[in-house]
Amino acid sequence: MSLPSRATIYEVGPRDGLQNVSQAVSTDAKVAFVDALTQAGLSAIEVTSFVSPKVVPQLADGADVMARVRRRAGVRYPVLVPNEKGLDAALAAGAREMAVFTAASESFNKRNVNASVADSIDRFRPVARRTLDAGLRLRGYVSTAFGCPFQGDVPVEDVVIVVQLLADLGCHEISVGDTIGVADPAQVRRVVEALGARFDLAHVALHVHDTWGRALANVVAGLECGITTFDSSAGGLGGCPFAPGATGNVATEDVVDLLHRMGVATGVDLERLVDASLAFEAATGIPLPSRVLAAVRARRSRAGCA
Amino acid sequence: MSLPSRATIYEVGPRDGLQNVSQAVSTDAKVAFVDALTQAGLSAIEVTSFVSPKVVPQLADGADVMARVRRRAGVRYPVLVPNEKGLDAALAAGAREMAVFTAASESFNKRNVNASVADSIDRFRPVARRTLDAGLRLRGYVSTAFGCPFQGDVPVEDVVIVVQLLADLGCHEISVGDTIGVADPAQVRRVVEALGARFDLAHVALHVHDTWGRALANVVAGLECGITTFDSSAGGLGGCPFAPGATGNVATEDVVDLLHRMGVATGVDLERLVDASLAFEAATGIPLPSRVLAAVRARRSRAGCA
Numbered sequence: 316m317s318l319p320s321r322a323t324i325y326e327v328g329p330r331d332g333l334q335n336v337s338q339a340v341s342t343d344a345k346v347a348f349v350d351a352l353t354q355a356g357l358s359a360i361e362v363t364s365f366v367s368p369k370v371v372p373q374l375a376d377g378a379d380v381m382a383r384v385r386r387r388a389g390v391r392y393p394v395l396v397p398n399e400k401g402l403d404a405a406l407a408a409g410a411r412e413m414a415v416f417t418a419a420s421e422s423f424n425k426r427n428v429n430a431s432v433a434d435s436i437d438r439f440r441p442v443a444r445r446t447l448d449a450g451l452r453l454r455g456y457v458s459t460a461f462g463c464p465f466q467g468d469v470p471v472e473d474v475v476i477v478v479q480l481l482a483d484l485g486c487h488e489i490s491v492g493d494t495i496g497v498a499d500p501a502q503v504r505r506v507v508e509a510l511g512a513r514f515d516l517a518h519v520a521l522h523v524h525d526t527w528g529r530a531l532a533n534v535v536a537g538l539e540c541g542i543t544t545f546d547s548s549a550g551g552l553g554g555c556p557f558a559p560g561a562t563g564n565v566a567t568e569d570v571v572d573l574l575h576r577m578g579v580a581t582g583v584d585l586e587r588l589v590d591a592s593l594a595f596e597a598a599t600g601i602p603l604p605s606r607v608l609a610a611v612r613a614r615r616s617r618a619g620c621a
Numbered sequence: 622m623s624l625p626s627r628a629t630i631y632e633v634g635p636r637d638g639l640q641n642v643s644q645a646v647s648t649d650a651k652v653a654f655v656d657a658l659t660q661a662g663l664s665a666i667e668v669t670s671f672v673s674p675k676v677v678p679q680l681a682d683g684a685d686v687m688a689r690v691r692r693r694a695g696v697r698y699p700v701l702v703p704n705e706k707g708l709d710a711a712l713a714a715g716a717r718e719m720a721v722f723t724a725a726s727e728s729f730n731k732r733n734v735n736a737s738v739a740d741s742i743d744r745f746r747p748v749a750r751r752t753l754d755a756g757l758r759l760r761g762y763v764s765t766a767f768g769c770p771f772q773g774d775v776p777v778e779d780v781v782i783v784v785q786l787l788a789d790l791g792c793h794e795i796s797v798g799d800t801i802g803v804a805d806p807a808q809v810r811r812v813v814e815a816l817g818a819r820f821d822l823a824h825v826a827l828h829v830h831d832t833w834g835r836a837l838a839n840v841v842a843g844l845e846c847g848i849t850t851f852d853s854s855a856g857g858l859g860g861c862p863f864a865p866g867a868t869g870n871v872a873t874e875d876v877v878d879l880l881h882r883m884g885v886a887t888g889v890d891l892e893r894l895v896d897a898s899l900a901f902e903a904a905t906g907i908p909l910p911s912r913v914l915a916a917v918r919a920r921r922s923r924a925g926c927a
Contacts, residue, residue, distance in 0.1 A: 497882075
């Protein structure tokens with residue numbers, strides 16, 4: 316198998332991870348977390364979202380966080396925006412990249428944003444137009460691309476259609492997500508091959524969850540099929556909104572260590588990344604499920620270990 | 622990729638898992654654990670070891686456990702034996718399959734059993750001869766086949782040599798182990814392809830640890846290269862002896878769910894397997910790190926989840 320020499324990690328912990336944590340986290344801890352992730356060498360960090368604080372109270376301080384993080388030149392700091400009101404707030408906070416989201420499953424979209432997939436895309440048209448007109452970048456998320464908590468299986472054709480709709484909207488990068496972590500490597504191959512037949516995979520990211528333990532196996536399948544951008548969350552921060560107590564986002568540490576071990580560069584300094592996660596854990600008391608975090612912690616606390 | 626229609630799970634929790642747990646576990650809990658694993662449909666369960674209780678006090682009650690477990694016809698219940706004294710005890714306890722162990726790394730073997738790889742094999746000759754003469758089966762373990770906590774990298778050629786030595790000893794199955802969980806899928810391909818060029822892979826098992834989160838990715842690589850027997854531990858019971866606090870054996874639940882999802886039958890009933898792990902956890906208070914166990918527990922405690 317030939318693998319790429321380099322891959323990009325798109326860090327979602329401060330937004331996607333924190334959104335799925337019930338415990339309150341201080342603005343200070345969030346800012347320190349993002350800054351530590353920048354120090355670790357991440358080149359894309361989704362900082363927060365500008366959704367209604369009624370819907371996502373965990374990220375109600377998004378504008379403060381954006382104002383206070385120390386942005387490093389060349390690093391992307393996108394934010395999630397659900398509508399024009401969110402876009403206004405994001406622009407006011409100086410965001411230079413916006414992310415919009417829909418789902419491949421009609422049932423999921425209906426329950427999540429009370430709209431059909433097509434209607435949810437229509438809602439984003441003014442957001443997309445204004446973002447692009449301002450010379451800013453737009454990222455699109457397709458959730459439930461590998462399975463839906465409500466309808467179960469999601470046909471590959473539905474994923475291709477939604478990715479096309481987001482590409483038509485002007486998204487420079489489209490993240491295809493396994494929201495409930497049910498994907499398996501054979502399925503990832505099928506979906507990525509179908510996407511690769513129609514789109515340049517340089518603009519497609521894979522967003523996997525480790526709910527059923529298969530996240531890294533799915534990353535490998537994606538990598539072998541041409542994916543070079545992977546979403547992940549530092550420490551595995553997050554959890555599964557559809558199965559409280561289960562694991563959510565794949566841990567950035569686990570993806571980075573896998574890629575490095577396979578000879579794929581990421582630009583991320585694993586030890587500094589671990590420092591970022593451990594500092595966040597210490598500041599918030601939120602336990603992080605990353606296997607690599609546990610292994611490095613064990614190695615640090617005992618000499619001569621693997 | 623063509624995958625096999627069926628794979629065998631070789632359950633190591635009651636032996637390898639418990640051996641790496643510092644907490645005392647009652648004989649009752651061990652017997653109930655093995656019986657529940659039998660009920661879950663596992664076809665090979667390594668029950669205990671007959672090593673010196675000074676070295677492995679956790680398994681000092683091996684004879685009692687063997688006497689009390691309810692063996693199901695057609696199911697293998699091997700035990701680990703380090704020498705003739707252990708073999709005597711294993712035979713007295715009615716064991717019908719013995720497992721012996723060595724390492725691919727000279728440094729590891731030296732530290733683990735104070736012998737070179739070749740000398741450790743020589744020590745097993747009388748054990749092997751008597752086991753085979755009694756018409757019983759012999760399994761061989763090769764640890765540190767993908768990396769060593771002392772010497773680091775382990776050449777593929779060294780793995781091939783040790784597997785050959787164990788095959789010459791009469792082992793019907795040889796388990797190639799990633800003792801410290803450092804393997805990556807590309808490395809698994811290299812090692813398995815080297816073994817497949819020389820041995821019938823129907824007699825080779827892959828024993829992976831999830832220390833660095835890559836266990837399932839490595840199982841997939843092994844499966845794609847022709848491995849059909851996988852060692853795993855119910856719930857992920859165990860831990861890494863070289864990095865206390867880190868994850869050890871891959872969880873049987875995680876392997877079984879992966880295989881089933883990919884269309885590979887195992888004969889294991891996942892729900893009953895989860896019952897076995899949850900009962901063990903409840904009886905002993907030892908938390909089990911399996912992702913699938915967490916996901917099924919979450920699903921059971923909340924309707925309508927993934």
